[in-house]
Amino acid sequence: MSKSAYSHMDEMKQIALQMRRDTISSIYHARSGHPGGSLSCIDILTVLFHKILKPAQKRVDSYSDDYFVLSKGHAVPALYAAFSSRNLISRNSLKTLRHIGSALQGHPDVSKLPLVEVSTGSLGQGVSFAAGIAVALKHQKEAANVFSLVGDGELQEGQIWEMAMFAAQHQLNNFTVIVDYNKLQSDDLNVNISNLEPLDQKWSAFGWEVHEVDGHNMTDIALALSRHSQNLAPKVIIAHTIKGKGIEFMEGQPLWHGSVTMTEEQLVSSLQALGCSSSDIEEYKNAR
Template sequence: MHDEKLIKEIKRKALEIRKWVIESVYRAGSGHPGGSLSVADILACLYFHEMRHNPKDPKWPDRDRLVLSKGHAAPALYAALALAGYFPVEELKNLRKIGHFLQGHPCMKKVPGVDMSTGSLGHGLSVAVGMALAGKLDKKDYRVFAILGDGEVQEGQIWEAANAASHYKLDNLIAILDRNKLQIDGPTEEIMHLEPLAWRWQAFGWDVIEIDGHDIEEILGTFHEIKLNEKPTIIIANTIKGKGVSFMEGTLSFHGKPPSEEQYIRAMSELEQVERELND
């Protein structure tokens, strides 16, 4: 059990991330709000409690690493990094603007705190395997987190990486699969089926944990269940695409589309309402 104060604090951070997702994507005029909102609670738990990191020393060799393999959720990652103190939150207003460091997809050379450049789906888990392997080689105790989209695991390279992770017994590797059940062309099970998803990962030699990806207490508790048993772990986080903004929840249309002005105002007022309730 985590104390209520901590849970409330992380809920607040998740809400702030969501507000910045809406704000930055609206200002950018393009971007991916749906998948950014679905992963907001997970990122809040990682950056504001679970991960060992230091915003004052982004390249700290002993830090836990995070690879956002579903790089299109960059607005949520940037918001988490800014709120954690890697760079001023005001910079989030310049997402996707020419000459600015906040690229449409994460760029490790430009953004402090970004551990790997991603965006083209299917690549991040391989890189996370390499980082975890380096940790084992150097006998360091850092962990590597890789956040995958659900549609993303249709890419074959993901399974090459999954195979390598269990072969090399990388129990310092934790994948989190944002199971929001929608991809651009439709529901994952209609476009290219993923189920039985947990069984597939188990068959590749992974420990599998299934959780509600919006329940802060459950997310935090999950990390305690991960064992150093020479097996990589995947957390299948059941989520809702667009979570937190009523008219975006469970819809396909906000995968890669910014809100209109009217939608922006509605989304922000909904999130501010929740924030007020949380602060009461």
């Protein structure tokens, strides 16, 4: 890897760190939210929004920009942090998460914030909508690509596998699904509720091109996302992640799935774990 490539990756790590801080702060001020699954997908979103996607600021008549659909809608604090990192929304607005009248709803709401593309939250529906966008772009002969992030617990929804059949049947090689595979869902380990393994073989059997990566290695994520499909198959990237990544007392703990009300002490501990100075912590604690 060249010196400039190393420099760029260091910059990406700093962006991801800032996004983690912003995500935790927004959930604290909301008095509710889903920190675990938001933190697990930060590195994926960092690569998507700073290396892969050309996001549209507002959809009007042009469909040439890439699309991103957050199917695991409860992780929207991470998406809002990604928007802020691209200066699409202000950092101050992140503290209005889940507040009455705020554009930053607790799940993506396209009527409040068109940047989110699709209103999601009912698991399985977002990625199905994304497949519909991909097939429409094919018919329109547009070169744009569609990306959708799903949770691993979400894969227990039957609608996911209906979508998988549809996308393979229609040869949607402009469509990439990323699985945030943190091995946990709301109440427990996935394996104790409805085991997903062998996950790679399941997707392959449905006709998808399958890649597996460390979901916290941004170099590997970027390589997988930028790799063009070798055939007409849609692509799935199984990203192995850690729920609550970056904050030790949250990592791998079902308790921190959500919805949780964070105390000021927990906020401070989280921000200290993320390398914040005392003055930065005071800024994050302030409501505005």
